[in-house]
Amino acid sequence: MAQNVYKAHDHHVCIDSAVARARALCEQQGARLTPVRQRVLELVWANHKPVGAYDLLPKLAEEGFNSAPPTVYRALDFLLDLGLVHRISSLNAFIGCTHPGEAHPSCFFVCRECGEAQELDAEQVNKIARQAEAMLGVRVEQQMTELMGLCPRCQDAA
Amino acid sequence: MAQNVYKAHDHHVCIDSAVARARALCEQQGARLTPVRQRVLELVWANHKPVGAYDLLPKLAEEGFNSAPPTVYRALDFLLDLGLVHRISSLNAFIGCTHPGEAHPSCFFVCRECGEAQELDAEQVNKIARQAEAMLGVRVEQQMTELMGLCPRCQDAA
DNA sequence: GGAGATTAGGTTATAATATTGCAATTCTAC
DNA sequence: GTAGAATTGCAATATTATAACCTAATCTCC
Known part of the structure; x- marks a missing residue:
């Protein structure tokens, strides 16, 4: 399971290590972490809530x-390709990934109250994929799972 | 596992039984399957490809x-609420459900070539949800999984 | 069967999200 | 240093979804 966002933590560390991982990954892949791209990554990591492309523009x-929109979408596409961020389709929003390295399954829980997202282990989703491949003959190339509900904090608040 | 869309079948049966199920469910729930709603359901069931709201308008x-857009979105919202259709978030599109009866987990494989979608058993996704609830204390209310790749036919074609 | 409540639909406008196409610039490799 | 590739700037526009407000149809209860 990825880091638990509901535990208190020094969030600067999240941002810094995200950038460090990005830098390393780009070097390894011969990709360029240009200023816009890095800044977009940092902004996506500003907190643990998925952020819309148009929120980044201002x-x-x-x-x-x-x-302009293409600027931020291009940066996001770049980061998506490297697996540095994930897209939360049901929200049209983007969130940082804690274990990047090319595209990989996206599996998140999102709180409908506070909007925070927690990345989950995708092992079970892999099982679904393998099952579908075996039973239906399909070939799975991408996977995404999104769970919605209430996080512990928002349950307490209610 | 839901019906296999890759097997030859008389598609009129799909449409007819979808409408029959809808009628029964509406009766049971005291909801009204008005002409627009029924027609939208039929159009969504025209084939096994997720359809965009704006494709239905013309x-x-x-x-x-x-x-007008609100007309079709209202009909789709109604059908979503009853679990008669699902939304494929990654495509901004809608597809008929084979086992309706109030909202339930959405789990699909979508072919990136032909666009056909196959509903899958969501049991593994339920496991992810229970795991997240146990380990993180979240409460899961909705689930969706979308797999993308190549269907058997499109693999053969390539 | 009629009054009031509820639900559904019509209409216009606009919000929110995303892409296309092309020109200009910067980087990289030779 | 020059050609080719990648990146960015910029303007326009496409696509998806909702808001707000009103009218009409249907239901409920007496």
Whole structure:
């Protein structure tokens, strides 16, 4: 299971290590972590809530970056390709990945109240994929699972 | 596992039984399967490919139905609530469900070539949900899984 | 069967998300 | 240093979804 976001933690470490992993991965793959791309990654990691592409635009603008939609979508596509971020389809939003290294299954729990997302172990989803391949003859190339509900904190609050 | 869409079948049966199930379910729940709603359901069932809301509009228009976006979105929302259709988030599209009866986990394989979707057994996804509840203390209310890849036919074609 | 409540549908406008196409620039490898 | 590739800037537009407000149909209960 990935790191538990519901435990108290120094979030700067999350951001810093995300950038460090990104840098390493880009070097390894011969990809370029340009200023926009790095800044988008940092902004996605600003907290543990999936962020919309259009939420990033004004923040980039403030900092003097170009801020037209294609800029942020291109950066996000780049990060998605490297598995540095995941897309939460049901929210049209993006969130940082804790164990990047090319595209891999996306499996998250998202709280409908606070919006925080917790990455989950995707082992069971792999089972579904293997089962479908065996029983139906399909070939699975991508997987995503999204669970929605209430996180521990928001249950307590209610 | 739900019916296998890759096997030859008389598709009229799919549509007819979908409508029959819908009628029964609506009766049971005291909901009204109005003409627009039934027609939208039939159109969603026109084939086994997820269909976009905006693809339905012109077809409804041809048949003299009102055809503004809210009309089709309302019909789709109604059908979603009853579990008669599912939303494929990664495609912004909708597909008929073979075993309706209020909202339930959505689990599909979608072919990236032909676009056909095959509903899968969601038992493993339930396991993920229970695991997340046990280990993280979250409460899961909704689930969706989407697998992407190549269906048997499109593998053969390639 | 009629009054009031509820549900469904019509209409217009607009919000939110995402992409296309092309020109300009920067980087990389030779 | 130059050709080719990757990246960015920019303007326009496509696609998906909802808001707000009103009218009409249907239900419920007496």
